[in-house]
Amino acid sequence: MPLRIHFTAEDLARTRLAEGLRPMLELDIAVRLLQEGSHPTRFGPWRRESFRRLSPGARGLFDLIPPTGWTVGFLDHATADTMDATVLRTAGLVTTLRHHNTALHSLSPLGAGLLGTAS
Secondary structure: OOOOOOOOHHHHHHOOOOOOOOHHHHHHHHHHHHHOOOOHHHHHHHHHHHHHHOOOOHHHHHHHOOOOOOOOHHHHOOOOOOHHHHHHHHHHHHHHHHHOOOOHHHOOHHHHHHHHHOO
8 A cells, every 4th residue: 555645845844864874884784684584575585695695704794783683883873984983983892892891702703703802
């Protein structure tokens, strides 16, 4: 059943767009969609092709990004302009987690690796 949505001039005046791209958030959304099974007609072919093309190393993202629930903060809210800024932000997050004695290592082998390599 199609829906028709009407926007007033006031609605359009209040509309805001993102200031820039958020590639880490897009990555988070894509990895979640790959893992869950909803909307098989819409996403089934894309999932099959994506899984086929996904490198074994990239599958480690599944340890950080579950299909539902909590995800690591640097992926959810990353707004850094460059990859270097994102890496620095990630290292800062891991250092903070270690400082607060948070058991990231209990999440997955990848989490343990992050704790071991952050400086």
